Amino acid sequence: MTLDILHPFSITFMDMMNFATHIGLAHFLLLSAVLFAIGLFGLLTKRGIIPVLMCIELMLNAVNINLVAFNHYMPVDDYSGELMAIFAVAVAACEVAIGVALAFRIYRDRGTVNVDDLNSLKG
C-alpha cells in the first residue's frame, strides 16, 4: 500500500526536467497554493485590519488563478471558468469596498484598527 501512495513520487531526473520545462496546469495550481498559503499566513498573523484585508485579497487572487488555469488547461468548451473568476472579482471588489468602509468606521468609532480589540464575538 505504501508503494501505491508513493508511486507519484518515484520519479526520475528526466521526469523532473520535463516537469520543470513544460508549464501546465499543475504549475499554476502550485503557484496558487503557495499564494494562498502566504495569504493565509498573513491573515492569521496581522494585527491591523487593513493588512488583513490585503491578505484576503491575495487569497482571492490565488483562487482566481485556479479558475482561469482550469479553464485554460482542461478540455472544456466554453469560458465558464473565466466567467466565474470575473464574478469573483466583482464580489471581491464589493468586499474590499465594504471592508474598507468598515475599517474606516471602526477606526472612527474606536480609534483603533487592531483586530485584537475586536472580540465582541466572544459571548
Next chain:
Amino acid sequence: MTDVLSFIHFIVNGVMDFLVSIGAPDLIMAGIFYLMAAVTVLSALGVVLMRNVVHSALMLTASFIGVGCLYIYMNASFMGAVQFLVYGGAVAVLIVMAIMLTRRPDMAHSNPSRGALHQLGAAIVAAVFCLVMLIVSMASPFRTEASHLGDEVKGIADLMLTEYVLPFEVAAVLLLIAMIGAIILAKGVSENDA
C-alpha cells in the same frame, strides 16, 4: 546577397531548429512563467512581511500585476485586463485610501504582526495547508495542452448574457448594494435620521 541571405536563413533556421530541437521555446515560456510567478510570490511575501503598511500595499499591487501577467500568459487577456483595472487600479487605490484615512503616527511600524508563538502557529497551519494543497495539485492531471476556444471576449460575453444572465444581474445588484453600504458605513447614520 541571396546566398548570404539564404546562408543566414540557413544558419538561423539551423539555430532555430537546434533551439526547437533542444526545446528552447518551452524553455523561454517556462522562463517567462517562472519570472512572473517569482514576482507574484515574492511580492506576496512582501505584503506579509513588510513592516510599513504602505510598502505592503505597493507589494500587493505588484502581486496583482504579476497575477494579471499570468492571466495573459494563459491567453486570458480579457481577464488580465480586468485584473489590471480592478485590482491593480481600483482595489489598490481603495486600500491606499484606507491606509491614509486610518493612518497612525508611526508609519514605519504600521503593519505589526502578532507574537512569535502566534506566528509559529500560523506558519504551521499555513505550511501544512500549503503542503496538502501541493499534494492535491501534484495529483491533478498533468496537462500542458491549452484548449482552443476561440475569441475570449466574445465567449465570455455570450455566456454572460445567456446562460449566466441571472448571476450577472445579481452581481450588478450586489455592486450597487455594496456601494450604498460602503457609503452608509463610511458616512455614518445619525440616530435622528432613522
Next chain:
Amino acid sequence: MDFALTHAYLIPLLPALAFVVILAFTRLDKKKSAAIAISMMSVSFVLALLTAGAVLTDHLVMSATYIAKAVWVTIGGIPISMGMLVDPLTAMMLFVVTTVSLLVQIYSIGYMAHDPGAGRFFAFLSLFSASMLGLVISVSFIQMYAFWELVGLCSYLLIGFYYYKDSAREAAKKAFITTRIGDFGMLLGIIACQVAFGTVDFMELRSIVPQYVWSSGTSFLTIVGILLFIGPIGKSGQFPLHVWLPDAMEGPTPVSALIHAATMVVAGVYLVGRAYFIFSQLPIVMEIIAWVGGFTAIFAASIAITQRPFKKILAYSTISQLGYMMLALGVGSLTASMFHLMTHAFFKALLFLCAGAVIEAMNDEADIFKMGGLRHRMPTTFACMTIGVLAISGIPPFAGFFSKDMILAAAREVSMPLYIIATITAFMTAFYMARLLFVAFLGDVKDDCPAEETNAFMRWPLVVLAALSVVSGAAGHFLDFGEWIHYGPYHEEAIDPVIAGVSIVLTLIAYGLAYEIYVKKRWSAMEISHRLGFIYTLSYNKYYVDEFYALVRGAFIDGLAAVCYWLDVHVVQAILDGLAHVVSLVSEILSIAQNGQVQRYVAVFYCGVIVLALYGIYYAVRVLGILGGAF
C-alpha cells in the same frame, strides 16, 4: 322484614348523606345541622332495629347470611365489590353503633351548644357513624379497609376538632399516623390474600380458606394472619400501638365517647371477629392475639390506676377492656368477645358522656383530684356514673358481669396464666373505677366548684345508656346471645359459680380498698405512691412508651430523613453538578478555539479544512483508487 334487609345499605348511606348536606348547605347553621344529622341517624337507628328484627325472624345465622353486593370497580380483571353482608353479628353491631351514635348526637346538641363550629361537628359525626356502619356491613376486606380508613380520617378530623389547640392538632396527627402503621400491615395482609386466593370477599374466603389449610398447611396463612392482625392492633389500641388512644381525649367528649364505645376502636375487634374463619385456623396467630390482648389489658389497667385526668383514666380503661375482647377472641370465644363489645359499648359510652358532663360543669377542669362531692351538685350524673362503674367492674346484675364472666370462663378453659391475668385486670379495673368515682363524686364539695347539673339534652342520653348498661348484659345472657353470634358449634355457657364468685369477691375487695384510701383516707395516697416509688413513676408516666417512640422517631424518622436529604443535596446533586462542571470544563477547553477574535476562528477553520482535505486525499487514493496524473 325483607325491606329492612334489602335496604340495609341505607343505614350507612343516610348519615353519609347528612354529612354531604350539612357540609354543602347548612355548615354555618347549628340547629339545622343538628336536626339533619339526628333525623338521618334516627332513621338509620330504626332501620338497624328492623334489620335486627329481620335477622331474628328470618333466622339468619352466622352460617346463613344475607348478602347483596355490586361491583364497585374492576381492576385489571379483578372485580372489587361493595355491598352488604347481614348476619347476627352485623345486626348486633348495627344496633350498637346506631344506638350509641344517636345518643351521642343528641348529647352533642347540649354539649356543643356554644361552639361556633357545631355544624361542622355534626357533619363529621355523621360521617364517622356512616364510616363505621359501612365497615360493619362490609362484604370484603377491601371494602372494610376503605371504611376503616374513612373511620381513621373521621377520628383525625374529630380529635383535631379544636384545631386551634396545638395539643389537639398533635393528637389528631398521632392518631392518624399510629393507626396508619397498623393499616400498613393490614393492607399487606389483604393484598397477600388477594394475591394468594384471588379474592378478598369474606364469603368466598370462608369457603376457600379451610380447603387451603387442609391442602397447604398454615405457614403462609400465619404470616397473612399476623399482618392482618397488625391493623386491629393499631385501630383497637393494642400494645404497642395504643399510644394514640389516650391522646385522642383532646377531641370534644362526645367524640371520645363515640371513638371509645361504638366506632373506631371496636373496628379492630370486629375485624378479627369478622375474619374469624381465618384466624381460628391459625393456632399461632390465636396465641398471639390472646397474649397481646391479655398483656394490653393488664398493662393499660396498671397505667389507669395512677392517672389523674378524668378522661385519661377512662381511656386507659378502654384500652384495657379492648385487651379483654382480644383476649376473648384469642382464646376462641367469638361470643364472649362480641358480647363484651356490646355491653362495653353501652357502659363506656355512658361513662364518657358522664365525664363530658362533669368536665363541662367543671369548666374544662379534668383533674379528678380537683373535683369532689359532685354527687351533691349533679345527682343524675352521679347515679348514671355509678351504674357505669358497677357495670364495668362486673357486679351482677349489671351488664359487665355477664360478659366479663364469659371471657374469664373462656380464658380459664384455654390457659391458666391468661385467666390469672384477666382476673388481676378485673381487680385493677374495679379499683381504679372506684377511685375515679369516689374521688370525683364523694367527699366534700370544693369551695370554688362551679358544677351544676347538666341540661336535658345531655341528661337523657345518660339515662338511656344507664338503662342499657343495666339490662343489656342480663338480656344477652338470658336471651342466648351465643346462640346467635358464635363461631363453630354452639354450646351453651352457664355461669361458672367459682369464676364468678372469685371475680365478684375481688371486685368488692377493690372497692373496699379504694374506699379506705380515697374516702376514709386511712392510708395516704401520697404515701403509698412514695412507698411504691419506682413502680408508681413508671405507671404514672405510662411506662415511657411515648418517650421511647419519640426517641425512635427522632432517630429513625427525622434522623434518617435528614441523612437522606443530606445525601440528596451533597451526593446526588453534587454528582450532577460535578457532571455539569466537567461539561463546562470541556467547553472551556474547546472554547480556546473561540476567543472572539476572527483570526482564531479562521485558524481553526483552516485546521478543519486541512483535516477534510487529508480525508479527501485518503478517500481518493484508498477508496476510489485514483492516483495522481502529474507524472
Next chain:
Amino acid sequence: MGFPILTTIFLLPLAAALIISFLPRGAHDTVRHVAAGGTALALILTIVCYVNYDITAGGIQFMERVPWITDLGVSYAVGVDGISLPMLLITNAIALSAVCNSWHIEKRTKEFYILLLLFVAGLIGTFLACDLFIFLLCYEVVVIPVYILILIWGSTRRITKEYGAMKLTMFLLMGSGMMLVGIVSMYLMAYPAGQRTFDFGGLMLATQMGHFSEGFQIFAFFLLLLSFGSLITLFPLHNWSPDGHASAPTAVSMLHAGVLKKLGGYGLIRIGLLILPLGARFWAPLIIALAAITVIYAGYIALAQKDLKYIIGYSSVSHLGYIALGFAALNVVSLSGAVANMVAHGIMAALFFAQIGYIYEKTHLRSVPELAGLAHYMPHLTFGFMLAGLASVGLPGLSGFVPEVTIFIGTMKVYPVCAVIAIAGIIITALYILRMLAKLLFGPAVPKFASVPDEHGVDLVPLIVLGTLIVVFGIFPDLLMGVIRSTILPLEPMLDDISTAPTILDGFSYAIGGGF
C-alpha cells in the same frame, strides 16, 4: 370522518395563543379571558370525548390521519385510547386550573399566557400523537416554554431560578436526545428502506412480526428508560424535579407535576412496553428496585423539607415511584394501577401546587415554619389543602386509593419484597403530609394572616375542577378504571408471552447472546 375533535382540542390552546399574540400589550383581562376560554373549551371537548369513548371496543378511537412527509413515513395521526384519554382529561383540567391560578400575574401577562398555552399544546400533542414523529415534535415544543417560563416568572429560594431552570431543561433535553436516538433506531430497524414508518401501529406490528431482535429491544429500551425514567424521576435521575418545582411559577409546577412527569410513565407504557416488550421485561427488575428506593428515599427527603414546594416536589417523586413500580411489574393489574395513579396523582399534585401557589402569591411565604393557623382565616384554602393532602395519603373515596391498591396488588404478585418496601411508603406519606397540614393550617391563629383574603371567584376554579375530579374518580373509580381497562386488558396475552423472557437478573450475556 366526523368532526375532528382531537385536532380541535390540540389546536385550541394554540389558537388562543395566536389570538393573544395579536392583542394589545395592556389588555391583561382580555388575555386571561381568552386563555381561560380556550382551555375551558378544550376541557369540555375532552369530556365529550371521554363520555363518547367506547369502552367495549377499546383501542384507539377518534383517529385522524393525514399523510405529511410520505417519503419518511410521517403522518399527522392523532387518536386516543384508554391510556391517553385519561391523561388528556387531566391535562386539560390542569391547564384550565393553571390558567386560572395565574390570574393575578401582572408581569408580562401576554407573554406568560402565550408560553403557557404553547406548553399546554405541546403536552396535549404528546398524548394525542399516534405517530412517533409527532410525539417527538410535541415533546420538543414542551421544553422551550418551560425554560423561559421559569426564567422570567420563577422564584429564587435555596437555589437560583436560573439553576433550577437550567437543570430541568438539561434533563428534559437529555431525555429527548436519548428518546430521539431510541426512536430513530426503532424506525430504522422496523422495516427496510421505503416501507419505513413512524406510525405507532406500524411499529407495533413490526414488533409482533419479530423485526426487533431481543438485543435491540434491550438496547433501545435502555435509551427510553434513561429518558422516561428521568421524567418519572426514578431514583438517581430525580434531582431535577424538586428544584424545578421550587423555582418554577405555580402554573408550571402544576403542569410539571401533574402532566409532564406523567409523560414518562405514559411513554414507558406507550412506546417502551408496546413496541419493545422484551426490552421492558429485561429491565423490569431494575426499574422495580429503583422504584422502591425512590418511594422510600424521596419520602424521607420530603420529611426533612421545610419549603412547601420542596415537600410536594419530593412527595411527587415518591409517588411516581409507585407508577414506575406498577409499570415494571408488567401485569394487567399493576399496569392499570400505574395508569390510574398517573391520573390520580396528577390531579392531586396539581391541586396541591395550586393551593401553595395561592398562599405564596398572597403572603410571599412558602416555608412551613413561617406559616401557621391558616384555617382560621381561609376555609376554602384549608379545604383545598385537606382534599389534596388526603388524596395524597390515599384515602378511600378520593382518587388516590384505588390506583394505589391496584398497583400494590399487581406488584405483590411478582415482586413481593419491593412491594412491601413500597407499601411502607404510605406511612411516610401520611407522616409528612399530616405534619405539613398540621403546621400550616392548624394551631393557634396568627394575627398577621388575618388580612390575607381567602380564595374567592376565579381562585376557586382549580379547587372546583380538580376537587370534582378527585371526588368523582374516588367514589366512582370505575369511570376511570373502565376506560383504562379497555386498553390494558387486551394486552394480557402479550404480557403473558413476555413473562418468561429473560430479565436483567438472568444476566446480559444470555440476552445479548440470543439477540445480537
